[in-house]
Amino acid sequence: MGSGEGRFCRILGAEGIAATGLEPTPTLRxxxxxxxxxGCYVDGRAEALPFADASFDLVISYLTLIDIDGIDQAIAEMARVLAPGGSLLIANLNGFSTAGEWRRQMDGSPYFRLDHYLExxxxxxxxxxxxxxxxxxxxxxxxxxxxxxxxxxxHFEEPRPSGGGKHAERFARVPYFHIMEWVKA
Structure with a gap:
């Protein structure tokens, strides 16, 4: 879903995994x-996947769920094209990070302000x-x-960052993203 400029598809290809990238933006495709x-890059949107039922053993949504307006249709479509026993891998920004922002206290030290998480x-x-x-x-x-x-x-994980200096320190204070594996019965 949302293969962008194809980086993740190229990584999979280097590992011997044939990938089909779906990207609605012509310039990125x-x-x-x-x-x-x-590589195989297809024009399409996650809300209406141009693939037959049970077409894939593995579907990956890498930092795309946050960009999709019709999330209910997109998730239903991902499940539809997934073969029985197949896995849907999701890496997405964590709701804690998308519901808040970094600010500075009076002494200049940073803090994370979380507000209206449920909206x-x-x-x-x-x-x-x-x-x-x-x-x-x-x-x-x-x-x-x-x-x-x-x-x-x-599987569910909110990985702790490593490397990256001051950015890793901030991302260790507030979970930045999560990884999930969902399996189709």
Whole structure:
């Protein structure tokens, strides 16, 4: 889902795993194809996947769930294209990090302010000339949809960062992202 410029597909390919990248943004899809001419990059959106039922043994959503407006359709579609016994791997920004922001106390020391965690909302973020609307959703939104799609949670982790200096220190104070594996019965 949302393969972007294809980095993760190239990593999988280097490990001998044939990957199909789905990307709705023409510029990112073209970049992926230029960087990986032998790769398979498909135009499409997670809310209406252009694949047959049970097409994949493995579906990966790597930092994309926060970008999808129709999350209920997207999760249902991911479950639909997943073969029985297959795994859905998700790496997503943690709701704690998307519901808050770093601030400074009077003495200049940083603290993290969390507010309105249970209220889904969007905000625009920009980097490297790209602007995208990110969603904050509480964890229960994802969990209820994944369970409702008939998937079983097999693994959950909020990994502690390593390396990265001051950024790793901040991400160790507030969980930045999580990793989940869901299995289709």
């Amino acid at each position: 073209a970049t992926a194809r230029n960087r990986d001419p032998e 889904p909302r969007t905000e625009w973020v920009s980097w490297r000339g790209i602007s995208i609307r990110n969603w904050h959703r509480p964890m229960q939104s994802y969990m209820q949809l994944l369970i409702g799609a008939g998937l079983r949670l097999a």
